[in-house]
Amino acid sequence: MATTYAEPLGPHAAPHVSTRLQRLLPKLVLAPSVAITLVFVYGFILWTTYLSFTKSRGYAVHELVGWLQYERVWAQPRWSVALHNLAIFGILYIVICLFLGLLLAILLDQRIRQEGTLRAIFLYPMAISFIVTGTAWKWMLNPGLGLEKLAHDWGYTNFHFDWIVNEDMAIYTLVIAGVWQATGFVMAMFLAGLRGIDQDIIKAASIDGARMLRIYWRIIIPQLRPVFLSALVILAHLAIKSYDLVVALTGGGPGYATDLPSTFMYAHTFTRNQLGMGAASAVMMLLTVAAIMVPFLYSEVRHSRATGRD
Amino acid sequence: MEQTWETPQMAQGTSFAWSRVVIYGLLGFFALIYLLPLVVMVLTSFKHLPEIYAGNMIALPKDWTIEPWVDAWQTACVGLSCNGIKGYFWNSAKMTVLAVVISTVLGLLNGYVLTKWKFKGANVLFGLMLFGCFIPFQIVLIPMATLLGKMGIASSTTGLVFVHVVYGICFTTLYARNYYVAFPDELVKAAMIDGARFFSIFWRILLPNSGPIIIVTVIWQFTNIWNDFLFGASFSTGESAPMTVALNNVVNTSTGERPYNVHMAAAMIAALPTLLVYIFGGRYFVRGLMAGSVKG
Amino acid sequence: MASLEINGVKKRFGATEILKGIDISVETGEFLVLVGPSGCGKSTLLNMIAGLDTVTEGDIVIGGRRVNDFHPSERDIAMVFQSYALYPNMTVEQNIAFGMEMRKVPKPERETAVRDVAKILQLDHLLQRRPSQLSGGQRQRVAMGRALVRKPKIFLFDEPLSNLDAQLRVDMRTEIKKLHQRLGATIVYVTHDQIEAMTLATRIAVMRGGELQQLGTPAEVYNRPANTFVAGFMGSPRMNLAPARLQRNGVGHVLEVQLGDRPKVDIRLPPQPAAVRAYEGKELIAGVRAEAISYGTQSSGNDGQRSTVDATIEVTEPTGADTLAVLTVGGHEFTARLGPDVNLRPGEQAQFSIDLSKLVFFDPQTQQRIT
Numbered sequence: 001m002a003t004t005y006a007e008p009l010g011p012h013a014a015p016h017v018s019t020r021l022q023r024l025l026p027k028l029v030l031a032p033s034v035a036i037t038l039v040f041v042y043g044f045i046l047w048t049t050y051l052s053f054t055k056s057r058g059y060a061v062h063e064l065v066g067w068l069q070y071e072r073v074w075a076q077p078r079w080s081v082a083l084h085n086l087a088i089f090g091i092l093y094i095v096i097c098l099f100l101g102l103l104l105a106i107l108l109d110q111r112i113r114q115e116g117t118l119r120a121i122f123l124y125p126m127a128i129s130f131i132v133t134g135t136a137w138k139w140m141l142n143p144g145l146g147l148e149k150l151a152h153d154w155g156y157t158n159f160h161f162d163w164i165v166n167e168d169m170a171i172y173t174l175v176i177a178g179v180w181q182a183t184g185f186v187m188a189m190f191l192a193g194l195r196g197i198d199q200d201i202i203k204a205a206s207i208d209g210a211r212m213l214r215i216y217w218r219i220i221i222p223q224l225r226p227v228f229l230s231a232l233v234i235l236a237h238l239a240i241k242s243y244d245l246v247v248a249l250t251g252g253g254p255g256y257a258t259d260l261p262s263t264f265m266y267a268h269t270f271t272r273n274q275l276g277m278g279a280a281s282a283v284m285m286l287l288t289v290a291a292i293m294v295p296f297l298y299s300e301v302r303h304s305r306a307t308g309r310d
Numbered sequence: 311m312e313q314t315w316e317t318p319q320m321a322q323g324t325s326f327a328w329s330r331v332v333i334y335g336l337l338g339f340f341a342l343i344y345l346l347p348l349v350v351m352v353l354t355s356f357k358h359l360p361e362i363y364a365g366n367m368i369a370l371p372k373d374w375t376i377e378p379w380v381d382a383w384q385t386a387c388v389g390l391s392c393n394g395i396k397g398y399f400w401n402s403a404k405m406t407v408l409a410v411v412i413s414t415v416l417g418l419l420n421g422y423v424l425t426k427w428k429f430k431g432a433n434v435l436f437g438l439m440l441f442g443c444f445i446p447f448q449i450v451l452i453p454m455a456t457l458l459g460k461m462g463i464a465s466s467t468t469g470l471v472f473v474h475v476v477y478g479i480c481f482t483t484l485y486a487r488n489y490y491v492a493f494p495d496e497l498v499k500a501a502m503i504d505g506a507r508f509f510s511i512f513w514r515i516l517l518p519n520s521g522p523i524i525i526v527t528v529i530w531q532f533t534n535i536w537n538d539f540l541f542g543a544s545f546s547t548g549e550s551a552p553m554t555v556a557l558n559n560v561v562n563t564s565t566g567e568r569p570y571n572v573h574m575a576a577a578m579i580a581a582l583p584t585l586l587v588y589i590f591g592g593r594y595f596v597r598g599l600m601a602g603s604v605k606g
Numbered sequence: 607m608a609s610l611e612i613n614g615v616k617k618r619f620g621a622t623e624i625l626k627g628i629d630i631s632v633e634t635g636e637f638l639v640l641v642g643p644s645g646c647g648k649s650t651l652l653n654m655i656a657g658l659d660t661v662t663e664g665d666i667v668i669g670g671r672r673v674n675d676f677h678p679s680e681r682d683i684a685m686v687f688q689s690y691a692l693y694p695n696m697t698v699e700q701n702i703a704f705g706m707e708m709r710k711v712p713k714p715e716r717e718t719a720v721r722d723v724a725k726i727l728q729l730d731h732l733l734q735r736r737p738s739q740l741s742g743g744q745r746q747r748v749a750m751g752r753a754l755v756r757k758p759k760i761f762l763f764d765e766p767l768s769n770l771d772a773q774l775r776v777d778m779r780t781e782i783k784k785l786h787q788r789l790g791a792t793i794v795y796v797t798h799d800q801i802e803a804m805t806l807a808t809r810i811a812v813m814r815g816g817e818l819q820q821l822g823t824p825a826e827v828y829n830r831p832a833n834t835f836v837a838g839f840m841g842s843p844r845m846n847l848a849p850a851r852l853q854r855n856g857v858g859h860v861l862e863v864q865l866g867d868r869p870k871v872d873i874r875l876p877p878q879p880a881a882v883r884a885y886e887g888k889e890l891i892a893g894v895r896a897e898a899i900s901y902g903t904q905s906s907g908n909d910g911q912r913s914t915v916d917a918t919i920e921v922t923e924p925t926g927a928d929t930l931a932v933l934t935v936g937g938h939e940f941t942a943r944l945g946p947d948v949n950l951r952p953g954e955q956a957q958f959s960i961d962l963s964k965l966v967f968f969d970p971q972t973q974q975r976i977t
Contacts, residue, residue, distance in 0.1 A: 025508045026427035033420050033479050034435050040476045041442040044450040051452060060456070107337050110330075120592075121341050124348070126599065127588035128581040129537035131554045135561050135577045136347040139354065139570060140367060150366040180344070188596055241446045244539035248558055265448045270544065275452060282448040293444045301437075496691035499658050500752075505679035505708035514704075518695035 045286065052279035060275060069276035070284075079281070082259040085171050089260065090239040092175045093182070097235055098228065100179065101186025106216065108187070109194045119191070122184035130181070134248020137177040138164065167257040170250050174242075174258055177249055182238060186231045193227035194220070233296045240289050261285050355379060355575035362570055378571035382579060386572055388559045389548065395576055397549065398556035402536055403583075405467050405552055409474035410531045416475070417482020417527060418520065422512050424483070425490040426498050436487065442480040450477075451544050458545055465547050473545060474535045481534075482527050485598070489523035490516070522594070529591045530598035533584045553580050608667075609634040609792040610655065610760055615664035617650055617816075624650050626816040627664070632760075632809075637786050637793045641803040642813035643839070648796045649764060651813075655794060656762055657681050669759050679708070684753035688765040690745045692737040692752075699724075699733040702751045723751045726785075742770050746778055750785070763795040767802065779805060800840045804828065812836045829895075830966060834973040837893050837966070843930060846899075848938040849970060850892045852878075852885045859883075861892060865937025873913045875962060881976050882967055890976065891968040896930065898964035899942035901950075903957050912959045919954045933958065 052070070055063040073079050104122060108115055125133065140146045143162035151159035163169035197220060205215050243262035250258040252267070261281055269278030350367045355378050357371045365372075384394035424436050454473060455464065463469035493516065501511045542552040551559075557580045561573045588595050610632040617625040625647045632638050640648040653659035655666055657678035665672050673681045692701050700707075702723060703716045711719075724730045727747045737745055746766060753761055763782075767775045783806055786793055797803055803810050804824045812819040812827060812835075820832035831837035837845040850873075851862040859878050864870040882890075903914045917933035917940070929944045942958060950956060967976040 022507060026423045027429060029419050029508075030423045030432075030435065033416055033439060033483065036476055036479060037439045037442050040450065040454070041445065042438075044453040045445070047453040048449050048451075104337075104340060107333050110333050112333070112337065118337055118341055120589075121344050123596065123599075124585065124588055125344070127533055127584045127595065129539065129554050129557075129584070131537075131539050131558050132577045132581045133347070135557065135573060136351050138561075139574065140347060140350055145362070145570070146367055150368060153366040153369075180347070184344075185599055188599060192600060237444065243448075244537075244554070247539065247543075248561070251562060262446070262448055266451075266540075266544070269452060279452055282446070282451070285446045286449045289444065289446050297440075297444075494689060494691065496687045496689050497693065499656075499678075500685065500687060500691040501693075501704070502658065503656065503678045503683070503685050504705035504752075505677075506704075510708065515693055515695075 048279045049283050051275060052283050054276055056275035056279070058273035058275070065276075069280040072274075073277050073280050073284075076264075076277075078256050078259055079261075079264060081256060082261050082264045085174075085258060086240070086260050088171055089174050089178070089242070090236065092172075093178050093239050094232060094235045096175065096179045097183050097186045098231060100183045101231065102190050102221075102224075104183065104187040105190035105194055108191055119184075119188070122187055124184070125181040126185050130242075130244030131248040133177055133181050134245050137173070137180070138249050141173050141176075164250065165254055167254055170254060170258045174246060174249060178239075178242065178245055181245075182235060186235070189227050189231050190224060193224045197223055229296070233292060236292050237289060240285060240292075261288075351574045351578055351581075354571055355578055357571050359567075359569060359571055378569070378575040379579070381569070381572045382560070382576040386560050386569075386576060388551075388556045389563075391549075395553065395556045395560065395579060398551055398553050399579065401467055401550060402553035405470045405474070406532055406535045408467075408471045409478060409535050410528055412471070413475045413478035413482045413531055414524065414527050416479055417484075417486045418517070418524070419512070420479070420483040421486025421488075421490045422516055424487050425493070426495070426511070426516075427508070436483070439480050439483055442477065443484065447477065447540055451540075455544060464545060466550050467546075469545055470541060470550075470552065473541050474538070477541075478531055478535065482531060485523055485527045485530070486520075489520070493519070522597075525591070525594045526598040529587055529594050532587055533595075533598075536584050608632060609636070609669060610794065611665070611667040612651070612655070613665045613667065615651070615654065615666065616662050617647070617654065617659070618662045624816050625654075628813075628818055630811055630818070630821060632792060632794065634792050635790045637795065637806055637808045638811060639795045639797060639803040639807035639809075640811050640813060641797055641800055641840075642819075644798060645815075646813040647816040648798075648813050652762055652764055652794060652796045655760070656683055656685050679705070682759040683762055684756040684758040684760075685762040685764065686746075686749045686753050686766045688768050690737070690749040690766075690769075692745055692748055694737055697734050697736055698729060698740070698748050698751075701737070701748055702755050705752065705756055719755050720751075723755045726754065727751050743774050743778060746770065747781075750782075754789075759792060761791050761793045763793065765797055766795075767797070767799075775802075782806065801842065804840070810840075812839060814839075829964065830975065831893070832975055834891060834893070834968050837968070837975075841895065843896050843941045843943075845893045845895055845966075846940040847891055847893050847968070848935075848940070849889055851889050852882065852887070852967075854886050859886070863892070863936035863938055868934075868937030871915055871936035873915060873960065873962075875913070875965075876911070885967070885969075885976070889970050891970050891973075893966045893968060894940070894960060894964055896941045896943035898961040899933070899940060899944075899958050900961075901942075901944050901948050901956065901958055903959055911962050913962055914957055914959050916955060917958050919950050919952055919956065921952060922950055 051060060053064050053066065055061045055065045055068070108118060112118065141161065141164040142148075143160075143165060146161075148159060148161040151161070164173045201219060202215060205219055210218070241262065242260055243266065246252055246258060246260055246263050252259045252263045256263075262285065265278050265281040265285065268274040268281065346368075353368065353371060354362060356374050356376065357365075358373055358375055358377075361372060382394060383396050383399075385392055386394050388395065388398065420439075424432055458464040458469045458472075461469075463472065497515055498511055501515050506514060536552075537554065538552070539554040539558065542555040543558075546552065546555065557576050560576050608631045610630075612628050612630040612632075615625060615628045616623065628647075628651060630638070640651060642648050650659060654661050655668075657673065657676060657680075661674050666674055668681055668683065692698075693704065696704065699720055702720045706716045706719065720733070721730070724733055727750060729744070729747055729751055732740065732744060732748070737748070740748065749766070766782075767778055770778060779802060785791070786806075795802075795806060804827075807824055809821065809823055810827045811821045812832075814835055820827055820836045822830075822832075827836060827840050831840065831845065834847055837847060848863055851864075853860050853862055855874070857877060859875040859882075861873040861875055862870055863873065915935050917935045920932040920934055920939065922932075923930040924946065926946065928946050929948050929950075931942045931944055931948075931950060933940050933942055944950075968974060969976055
């Protein structure tokens with residue numbers, strides 16, 4: 001339905017104060033939120049970016065030093081570890097979540113009687129805090145008391161699972177916990193996508209003689225491309241922002257073996273009195289997120305305008 | 311979602327018994343894995359500490375005890391004070407309720423303006439606001455900490471409420487806007503002809519018919535704000551900290567023998583409110599998840 | 607004094623001109639129908655009369671008062687919407703009374719007014735129900751009740767019957783007509799259905815592309831369409847239009863109808879007025895309604911008024927009440943409305959007679975009727 005741009009009109013032939021107020025009212029109501037956004041989102045981004053170019057350490061110092069802070073960040077071995085971890089964690093997190101989410105969605109799509117219950121089970125991790133998730137998995141992955149002990153009690157005495165205290169493997173524990181938390185969400189998205197597929201196409205394919213697996217592979221999954229894209233972007237976003245999970249599960253350790261840019265930033269800002277470096281790392285995090293979100297949002301907006309949606 | 315539809319197999323007319331076994335088997339397996347952490351947390355929280363060391367994580371408690379829960383609530387040590395997590399629980403409760411109410415109200419009004427009182431540039435403003443949903447919050451930590459300090463509300467519930475409202479508005483506005491877009495314009499026109507003005511229309515016509523989106527928004531906001539850690543850790547210390555910060559403190563800073571049962575009990579206490587909301591909110595929770603993602 | 611005047615009203619939205627200058631004057635008690643294909647601007651015009659959309663240029667005058675700057679609730683109008691637009695959270699009674707509530711009319715007065723209106727529309731037993739508990743027809747009546755209770759100068763209807771099924775639509779149409787006769791209300795009614803327009807209107811405004819094509823009574827619009835668009839839009843089946851050549855034939859004229867190299871058909875005409883005679887030897891477009899073509903060679907008693915042609919039957923469509931036959935005359939297709947008992951088979955050749963008094967001509971370049 002075409003939207004009309006109706007304006008509130010005054011009750012009298014001659015416009016006077018209350019009329020003008022009525023006309024302004026919608027804008028006045030929206031104004032505070034706009035102001036808040038301008039100040040606390042864009043203003044703060046500018047502020048932090050400005051700080052990243054200053055000599056600030058324990059407190060803000062208004063002396064510009066060019067790219068110094070960025071250089072100092074990159075000079076830190078900890079930063080390379082953090083980036084390296086982000087790549088490993090991010091890629092595994094996204095890939096496994098997408099795969100598992102799709103698998104679970106397809107399974108659930110098969111007219112399961114307990115679909116509601118199963119859906120609820122796969123989704124509940126999204127309802128709890130990352131801190132709780134981290135705490136629970138930290139306990140479960142505790143070498144000596146968690147999974148390892150369970151395996152021993154069951155007779156598999158050679159089973160070792162000390163990833164969480166192992167410098168090289170700790171990052172993978174993050175993947176495990178993260179995947180556990182987010183897969184349900186991806187599954188929900190895929191399930192909605194599957195349910196939106198035109199059944200007639202599938203019937204036509206069956207008449208053409210295609211078998212089950214082939215139908216899924218050649219017809220259904222390609223139709224889920226938009227869902228893949230959305231899920232990918234959201235997961236990437238979550239991965240970059242990941243902070244709570246790291247703090248609760250590994251504390252960034254052992255040492256800083258599971259550091260991520262988010263923990264790097266927090267540490268340098270609040271613990272190590274390196275405001276400038278913290279700001280610089282934050283700016284780089286923002287740029288990474290923007291690099292993913294902006295093209296995605298842009299294509300979404302263009303797509304909805306083209307198809308006349310919205 | 312409860313309409314009948316066919317699976318590809320049904321469309322094909324085939325339905326092997328053994329494939330059902332595989333499907334149920336896989337689903338059951340994953341369900342167990344998903345439930346495992348919750349089960350482990352619950353079981354551990356009801357055990358005595360020696361039993362934890364003696365047994366394994368999924369063994370049922372031989373000697374059920376609620377002591378860990380009582381300890382967590384009343385005597386667990388958070389930082390230097392050992393008064394349990396109850397104070398922090400109430401901090402979270404106060405903060406979350408206030409922030410949810412304020413951000414939801416603002417979001418509803420914004421959505422109303424953006425859809426039923428469009429003016430030139432409204433879409434641009436909406437886009438600007440939307441962007442705020444996607445930023446990594448690390449980018450605002452430093453300025454916000456400074457500002458809160460200057461305003462004198464650093465390390466207080468008020469400060470946290472302020473922060474959560476500021477960064478929650480983009481979501482609540484998004485939800486309300488998407489909902490009101492589908493709200494019939496003709497109802498607003500009819501009300502206009504009947505003489506209702508800006509607030510009357512909102513109060514008498516829109517709001518009474520906004521049940522679903524209010525529930526979705528409240529659930530989403532409640533879950534996110536209650537579960538938040540980053541803002542809590544950055545902007546509050548000591549007595550005013552929210553539940554998540556206290557929990558992290560309890561779990562990660564014990565020295566000596568770690569009371570795992572108390573840790574698990576504390577984690578359960580922290581998780582219960584949002585879990586309950588999830589269980590009772592059901593499909594509204596899912597709607598909230600999807601609404602935020604589908605429209606980008 | 608005219609109840610409603612639309613003077614030189616234009617609507618621009620950005621660079622597009624949605625209404626290109628509309629002039630209509632509506633007298634008290636008239637039932638004006640705005641009809642046209644989607645996108646013609648009829649709903650926009652209605653919204654502008656209501657005050658729900660702004661006027662770029664021109665004036666809207668209601669009861670002698672220029673209302674361009676007046677709020678919809680201050681214009682003394684009431685509107686019935688396509689989707690009824692009943693407030694879902696209120697009872698029927700509250701729905702009808704809402705406008706009065708907004709105007710701070712005291713409760714006892716409100717209740718009396720609602721009861722009166724409910725009686726007229728037979729809604730008495732439904733007053734405490736919610737819209738979701740009503741049928742489509744009932745909802746429409748509540749919407750009308752909400753409009754009636756305002757006792758406005760002008761009633762505006764925005765495609766109110768489009769959401770109803772066919773039978774209900776016919777019933778509600780009669781209801782609206784009866785209401786109009788009973789109340790003597792001034793009504794502006796928008797529809798895309800030309801049958802609704804014909805049956806309800808005292809005058810019809812045919813619109814297309816933001817311009818007024820014709821403003822006239824149903825008879826005028828039907829029998830004397832102003833251009834080929836109106837001729838083709840109004841009436842079902844649409845008016846037969848065919849290019850033809852006008853030739854002089856002694857005292858009278860003859861119309862030559864021929865498509866390509868098919869056999870030519872001549873239609874003898876009585877002497878034509880000067881405007882038509884100007885087209886001697888030239889091409890024009892001839893228009894004639896399906897009812898004007900009958901089977902057989904009978905004359906209606908006035909020989910000069912009927913002409914006989916040979917035609918081949920292409921298709922026959924019995925509708926129960928009559929038979930629509932698609933004929934080829936000189937290669938062009940004409941639809942004829944014949945009696946229900948006529949028994950013709952496709953491929954047959956037969957003779958038909960045309961009532962020449964119903965013939966109209968259009969200029970092939972301007973598409974306007976030749977008057």
